[in-house]
Amino acid sequence: MSRAGLLLINLGTPDSTDPADVRRYLREFLSDPRVLDIPGWRRFLLLELLILPFRPRTSAEAYAKIWTDRGSPLLFHSEDLAAKVAERLAGSAVVELAMRYGRPSIASALDRFRSAGVDRIVVFPLYPQYSSAATGSSIEAAYRQAAARWNTPYLEVVPPFYDHPAFLDACARVAGPVLAAGPADAVLFSFHGLPERQVRKSDESGAHCLASADCCDRIVQANRSCYRAQCFATARALAERLGVPESRRIVCFQSRLGRTPWIKPYTDELLTALPAKGVKRAVILSPAFVADCLETLEELGIRGAASFRAAGGEELRVAPAVNAGDVWADGVVRLAREASAWI
DSSP: OEEEEEEEEEOOOOOOOSSHHHHHHHHHHHHHTTTSOOHHHHHHHHHIIIIITTTTHHHHHHHHHHBBBBOOOHHHHHHHHHHHHHHHHHTTTTEEEEEESSSSSSSHHHHHHHHHTTTEEEEEEOSSSSIIIIIIHHHHHHHHHHSSSOOOOOOEEEOOOOOOOHHHHHHHHHHHHHHTTTTOOEEEEEEOOOBBHHHHOOOOOOOSSSSSSSTTOOSSSTTTTTHHHHHHHHHHHHHHHOOOGGGGGEEEEEEOOOOSSSSSBBHHHHHHHGGTTTTTEEEOOOTOOSSIIIIIIIIIIIHHHHHHTTTTTOEEEEOOTTTOOOHHHHEEEEEEHOOOOOO
């Protein structure tokens, strides 16, 4: 008797804050041609000569600032979410968690499904907005691992949910109290960045993305797979839910790597420039991340807040991710069921 399964996939995390574990994680992550989409020989030289000799120690120090008794926040928040979803789907689907990079791996999750008699799997990439580097890579890896088995499972995929009410409601639930805690001169919607070349590659028309200042004002045929356009759509819909007026909204992008142009504006530059423009109190929402992680807790909550204060800002409040909140767990079930009749 065939059973159904739900595979939740998040990006990944090192096993520990030891530089060797961080180096192992970064090597796997940055070796992916969807992440560093440059010729293989250049990617190899960049990794071996410029990134891996230096970045693991710096990243390990950053991870150490957010590591807990339960380990990586991204991992335990994802585990808690999987447990809540499993409770809600008890009797209708087996739930497994996997990381695109690191552990638990997609291959190990497929093995556990097979042992449980699961042949029909709904793959749920936990990235609200589509990017080839995260969503595309996770889907590709799931299909590749499934195809490597003699008895291949049957897969269906949950599409991006950047504008879905189930996700927006969960974001509003956690962000609302942070906004209500005090006045804010600006509300920043900070998303993970991407190289501009990757945004242009998503535009099959070759004439829309980043070709004008208003290219992300609405979703059209040309930008339907554009990460930046989907980020702006999330920000618009979430701001409307939260009652944030356009005059106080700022969409920005964080976590850039290297010297090539990334999508703008940059979060870190804004945090140092805004106080001089009269923004003394600000709130940051990060609706590209469904689980708090290095980018939300350390990059925004620690370094970002310090930079804002050093530039003359008085208060920077960072809203949590949806993590394993009940509204989000309910949303995951809703999204999975809408995407497949198997669950």
